[in-house]
Amino acid sequence: MPTPTTLDDWLAHCERLHLRSIDLTLERVRRVHERMAIRFDAPVFTVAGTNGKGSTCAMLEAILQQAGYRVGVYTSPHLVRFEERCRLAGRIVEAAELLPHFEAVEAAREGDALTYFEFTTLAILRLLAASTLDAVVLEVGLGGRLDAVNVIDADCSIITSIDLDHVGLLGNDREAIGREKAGILRAGRPAIVGDPVPPASLIEHAREIGADLRLAGIDFHVGGDKQQWGWAGRARRHPGLAYPALRGANQLLNAAGVLAALEAMHTRLPITAQAVRNGFALVELPGRFQIVPGTPTLVLDVAHNPHATAALAHNLDAMGFYPRTHAVFGAMADKDIDAMLARIAPLVDRWYCCGLPTARAANAEDLARRIAAVPNLPIASETSTHASPSEALAAALEAADPADRILVFGSFFTVGGVLRHGLPKQGAKHLSAGAGRTA
Structure with missing residues (x-):
């Protein structure tokens, strides 16, 4: 087959490589990842959950950018164009920027049949790793433990909400799904859980591996009225906040998890109160209410x-x-x-x-x-x-x-x-x- 020359050609190639669109295992993607030697110098946030992942990534990105940091983001799926899956410093990447990274994945495959998601994830991870960034935000595609994004050891993991979805792949109750989401957590590193009633399986796994577990309602709290809200964590407080520009009552849970993550990472990524206010005021995310x-x-x-x-x-x-x-x-x-x-x-x-x-x-x-x-x-x-x-x-x-x-x-x-x-x-x-x- 001739080497693809356009992004559309590469995406069509990715769709043909594997017999199944979803094949939950990290073995193949981990092998290719190691051959590619993808490494991040900047702190990495990984975000998993049934719902709220995209909103959490957008709020993290907005606040970090308002604090003056150069942020790279990977999210999925896209709404209109594939390029929307990757942003550098607030800018959606161009198709031409992705092409050499697709070529690098193909060269490193050595016959491994990657799925569309695995192939494209590795290409975008390589692009992010090759860019000059102060922080990286990665959204898990499905589950957590066996998702291609989980080849990266995150410096801070965030789990938003846990409910029934993809039950044929992740399990048919919240405990089973919670165990899959918990797979993104790392020993000794912050593990933010925004779900107000998390499954016991998630908490047990975090404690077994020695993650720095931070739970909504225990390690961070929210409160407020119709005009404003406030947040309090282990050592930091943000009173008198305007509600996030993203509409919907559920966004407050996502915003609380974002602030918990930023508190946990404050020694590496200091954030001012004004950056928090500006980030929540300016965040945008089409398609979410x-x-x-x-x-x-x-x-x-x-x-x-x-x-x-x-x-x-x-x-x-x-x-x-x-x-x-x-x-x-x-x-x-x-x-x-x-x-x-x-x-x-x-x-x-x-x-x-x-x-x-x-x-x-x-x-x-x-x-x-x-x-x-x-x-x-x-x-x-x-x-x-x-x-x-x-x-x-x-x-x-x-x-x-x-x-x-x-x-x-x-x-x-x-x-x-x-x-x-x-x-x-x-x-x-x-x-x-x-x-x-x-x-």
Whole structure:
């Protein structure tokens, strides 16, 4: 096969190398990683969890940048372009910057059949290691213990929330999933746990290996009112903070974990109180309870499991009154779709089910059947099916009144499909402007 010359060619090559898209083991990726000799001089934060990883990475990045540090970030998946997975000093990398690192992974493979995620992760890790950085933030793709990101020994690990997702790969209860997440922890190094009720398995593993375990509600605390909030850790305090620019009540849990991580790393990365304030005020993350200006009100959220959908429903309920809520919905077939729908269906008056451009996706007709089976639907609830998120959104815009609300959710592919094609009529300029800051 000729050597790929473009990023698209390399990504197509990565998709062909392994028979399975997910193969949870570190053996192959660790061998290639050692051949490549990827090493970081800057402190590394690794972030795992069922939900909240992207938001945590974005807040860490924003605060560190406001403190004057040059930060490299790796997150996944992307919404529109692959390049969004890597940022250097707040800038999304260009495709040309990635090419030599894809070539280096290919040269080091020596026949090892890496998955798409493993190959691309190693390429981005090499790019980050080759850059002049003061801090590195890495988001775990799936689980923790056997995720490709875990070939790196993090200086500080953060676990956001733990709930049921990917049960076929990680286990069918929180204890099993907690053990997998705990695999990113390292002996003697800070281990931040933002989940207010963490599984016993996670705590046991942290104590067994001698990690510097820091638990929400024990080692750091939050409190506040409608106007402001405060945080207190082992030795530092941040009173009178404005709420993070990222919307949603769940973001406070993520913000608290970020401050705990920064406290744990303060001797290597000193942070001022003003950097904290500015970072929370300026952080951006498309697709996480993102409200697009204009009428009707448009909400974009990548919620793709029951835990995230429950948080989305809570946030929607707090928005106030709308005559009708229209929902553009596309989801992966391996998700607990029925549990997702049970949490949010009472808030939706009309559904626009859509197909997604991946073999893992549930088809629109199946989604419509599942919606029809949900008990306690609003009396006037209607459902239609569409080939893509952009077509579903066009139908929702056509049917919605200016005072209504349109929700786009269910998968990164659903929100990404809207961002990729833009919006017909109102709102398109806001989406295209926000698409560049993706985590």
